[in-house]
Amino acid sequence: MTLTPLRAAATATGLSKVYGSGETRVVALEEVSVTFRPGEFTAIMGPSGSGKSTLMHCMAGLDYATSGSVRIGDTELVGLADRALTRLRRDQLGFVFQSFNLLPTLTALENITLPMDIAGRKVDQAWLERVVATVGLSGRLSHRPRELSGGQQQRVACARALAGRPAIVFADEPTGNLDSRAGAEILGFLQNSVRELGQTVVMVTHDPVAAGYADRVIFLADGRIVDELSLPTPGTVLDRMRRFDAPVRTS
Numbered sequence: 001m002t003l004t005p006l007r008a009a010a011t012a013t014g015l016s017k018v019y020g021s022g023e024t025r026v027v028a029l030e031e032v033s034v035t036f037r038p039g040e041f042t043a044i045m046g047p048s049g050s051g052k053s054t055l056m057h058c059m060a061g062l063d064y065a066t067s068g069s070v071r072i073g074d075t076e077l078v079g080l081a082d083r084a085l086t087r088l089r090r091d092q093l094g095f096v097f098q099s100f101n102l103l104p105t106l107t108a109l110e111n112i113t114l115p116m117d118i119a120g121r122k123v124d125q126a127w128l129e130r131v132v133a134t135v136g137l138s139g140r141l142s143h144r145p146r147e148l149s150g151g152q153q154q155r156v157a158c159a160r161a162l163a164g165r166p167a168i169v170f171a172d173e174p175t176g177n178l179d180s181r182a183g184a185e186i187l188g189f190l191q192n193s194v195r196e197l198g199q200t201v202v203m204v205t206h207d208p209v210a211a212g213y214a215d216r217v218i219f220l221a222d223g224r225i226v227d228e229l230s231l232p233t234p235g236t237v238l239d240r241m242r243r244f245d246a247p248v249r250t251s
């Protein structure tokens with residue numbers, strides 16, 4: 001058997017992001033270097049204001065880096081023209097947000113295929129059926145968002161993120177608006193999309209239970225990566241978080 005070397009799904013190198021100037025200057029990210037590997041589920045954790053969303057937004061081409069490099073696959077995002085960036089986001093990235101962001105007048109299926117319809121891309125029916133079956137939405141495709149529970153709406157959003165077979169899915173607090181049972185279903189689904197469909201998922205979360213579904217957790221503090229954990233459990237994640245919260249000893 002030949003082993004294929006793992007290409008990076010996304011990489012940041014020396015990524016810095018500064019907002020404002022003078023007295024309002026905030027260094028949100030400072031020289032962050034990280035690789036997200038294909039077929040891996042990574043959680044990004046850290047205290048409020050540590051730079052989690054900024055990192056995700058810069059990696060996903062939703063915000064511009066102040067310096068450093070961001071690559072999605074082989075494409076460098078820094079310096080890419082707006083149109084090329086929009087195309088890259090549309091064709092190679094999937095997004096799941098805390099608020100489900102579905103269009104109320106469209107059915108679940110129409111919401112799922114909307115990004116591809118807008119892009120004029122042909123829907124891969126076999127893949128779409130797998131995604132829909134994995135999210136467990138088969139019986140609800142003709143429903144509109146208001147006829148679905150919050151958890152079901154987020155499943156539609158997950159299916160929409162995966163339908164175009166993106167290089168990477170970015171999920172920003174995907175369970176933030178869900179009760180723990182619906183949240184567990186969504187996390188299980190994201191995990192299955194990695195294990196069974198080979199997708200790559202990067203998720204920002206505050207919740208150690210949610211992070212426990214990931215293969216790897218990256219911890220940010222004050223705009224820097226301060227720790228990393230492989231094969232996390234809620235217990236080991238909580239333990240690491242306590243270390244960061246512990247008062248600093250001076251003697």
Ligand SMILES: Nc1ncnc2c1ncn2[C@@H]1O[C@H](COP(=O)(O)OP(=O)(O)OP(=O)(O)O)[C@@H](O)[C@H]1O
Binds near residue numbers: 020026049050053055
């Ligand atoms: N558009 C902006 N303008 C100015 N400062 C910003 C902007 N966006 C974020 N910041 C600052 O950058 C730092 C990092 O913010 P970021 O939202 O990335 O943190 P976070 O870890 O995602 O926080 P939370 O968990 O509260 O969502 C914070 O100090 C924040 O106030």
